[in-house]
Amino acid sequence: MNFDLDPADAAFQAEMRAFIRQALPADIARRGRQGFHATHDDVQTWMRILNARGLAAVHWPRQYGGTDWSPLRRHLFQVELRAAGAPVPDQAALELVGPVIYTFGDEVQKARYLPAILNADTFWCQGFSEPNSGSDLASLKTSAVRDGDHYLVNGQKTWTSEAHKADMMFALVRTDGEARPQAGISFLLIDMKSPGVSVRPIYTINEGLSVNEVFLDNVRVPAENLVGDENRGWGYAKFLLTNERTMSAETPHTAFDLEQVKQIAAVEMRGGRPLIEDPLFAARLARFEIELRALETAVLRVLHMGDNDPALNATASVLKLRGSELRQRIADLAVEALGDHGLAVFPDVEGQDNMDVLAPVPPAPDYAAGWLSRMMFRRATTIYGGANEIQRTIIAKSVLGL
Ligand SMILES: Cc1cc2nc3c(=O)[nH]c(=O)nc-3n(C[C@H](O)[C@H](O)[C@H](O)COP(=O)(O)OP(=O)(O)OC[C@H]3O[C@@H](n4cnc5c(N)ncnc54)[C@H](O)[C@@H]3O)c2cc1C
Numbered sequence: 001m002n003f004d005l006d007p008a009d010a011a012f013q014a015e016m017r018a019f020i021r022q023a024l025p026a027d028i029a030r031r032g033r034q035g036f037h038a039t040h041d042d043v044q045t046w047m048r049i050l051n052a053r054g055l056a057a058v059h060w061p062r063q064y065g066g067t068d069w070s071p072l073r074r075h076l077f078q079v080e081l082r083a084a085g086a087p088v089p090d091q092a093a094l095e096l097v098g099p100v101i102y103t104f105g106d107e108v109q110k111a112r113y114l115p116a117i118l119n120a121d122t123f124w125c126q127g128f129s130e131p132n133s134g135s136d137l138a139s140l141k142t143s144a145v146r147d148g149d150h151y152l153v154n155g156q157k158t159w160t161s162e163a164h165k166a167d168m169m170f171a172l173v174r175t176d177g178e179a180r181p182q183a184g185i186s187f188l189l190i191d192m193k194s195p196g197v198s199v200r201p202i203y204t205i206n207e208g209l210s211v212n213e214v215f216l217d218n219v220r221v222p223a224e225n226l227v228g229d230e231n232r233g234w235g236y237a238k239f240l241l242t243n244e245r246t247m248s249a250e251t252p253h254t255a256f257d258l259e260q261v262k263q264i265a266a267v268e269m270r271g272g273r274p275l276i277e278d279p280l281f282a283a284r285l286a287r288f289e290i291e292l293r294a295l296e297t298a299v300l301r302v303l304h305m306g307d308n309d310p311a312l313n314a315t316a317s318v319l320k321l322r323g324s325e326l327r328q329r330i331a332d333l334a335v336e337a338l339g340d341h342g343l344a345v346f347p348d349v350e351g352q353d354n355m356d357v358l359a360p361v362p363p364a365p366d367y368a369a370g371w372l373s374r375m376m377f378r379r380a381t382t383i384y385g386g387a388n389e390i391q392r393t394i395i396a397k398s399v400l401g402l
Helices: 007-023 026-034 040-052 071-086 091-104 109-117 233-247 251-267 279-304 312-343 371-382 388-398
Strands: 124-127 143-147 150-157 169-174 184-193 197-203 209-222
Touching: 007 071, 040 209, 071 251, 071 279, 091 109, 091 124, 091 169, 091 184, 091 233, 109 150, 143 169, 143 209, 169 233, 184 209, 184 233, 251 279, 251 312, 279 312, 312 371, 312 388, 371 388
Parallel strands: 124 169
Antiparallel strands: 143 150, 150 209, 169 184, 197 209
8 A cells, every 4th residue: 555645636635625725713823722612603613614615524425515535635634624723513413313314214304404514503412321331331321212103212322422512412311121131222313402402511620611411301302313223333333433533543642742842842941951852751752652653653554444354343452552651651741841841831812612610811922732631631531522442442352353
């Protein structure tokens, strides 16, 4: 496989870089480059700019508003977005539920939900995990009982990212309590404004708000919101989780972070010289970059694999494992490079999600903004999307045959 850019791909990359730099509003780019969680408004504004150009979901099939770009071009586009500081879009919608709807949903669901995702009219959250069902997801207990043309849903979801901003939740619910666990689960789309849905925030170690508990108390969900067949939800979830793990490699994000760490190390002084000139630190950065390049190559290989390739599941687990570890290590390196400035906690004033728990502005340069928060939040990268211990088990079974 040859990953060198041919002239046409290089021209494509230059065109996308120019387009993004010109189209991305400067204030949104500045917030993005500072590493704060993107706000609802920033995501919506940017998604609508992309959608007007047909670029909101370049990895979707063209018939649903995507493109027919090659995997390499889709990857290059992501790299350019991250490098410019574009806000991370609603991944639950674009990467997770969108593909499930266009693959397994009916025509009414496709027409109703897909355009609204592309235009960021509707934000989504993923209601899979429950207090006692994370790694052992098939044990989930939230029940959906058919009642005429509705389901009556009762239960609790937890760690639900962005539930406090979401309009809709795609949830796994138990529709058959007698069948074996995997065979009694269905995939339901729940309007977050339905009576009986309540959301309680969970503040994380970085004093941010992105995860929540969601309580479902006699929530009436129209039966037409069932995706695919009743009791086949586990299969749709497995399809979705493979996408989630491929996405978890997050190499464009890590490449962006690496460039920032290099810039920090070029100006932060240690022992009278820039940190980047310290041979030990420079060697660690070089080693990191080699590992990142190796992972980027692996991502490109996976993007070339067919959707039905039997190795896809295990390969996605490898990407998740390595990608999540690199996400943590680059944030650790950044905070270390910042020295005392690494302790600075910048208030996410423009994010406005957590105004009540903000710390005062510290005396530190702008480039220190957000890094301590990111370092702390990234403890979660080896947990979400399926904990890394579980990925190791998948790899051990399906690759090593153990
Ligand atoms: C920041 C964040 C965001 C999240 N967002 C969402 C979301 O939007 N939607 C959603 O549905 N979920 C979300 N999650 C939940 C996430 O998917 C679960 O936390 C994850 O699957 C682990 O489940 P758990 O927390 O119940 O831990 P547990 O499953 O209880 O695991 C605890 C520990 O035991 C280990 N362990 C468990 N079983 C095994 C085993 N069989 N072999 C070896 N080790 C094992 C795990 O690896 C882990 O280290 C999020 C989590 C976090 C931290």
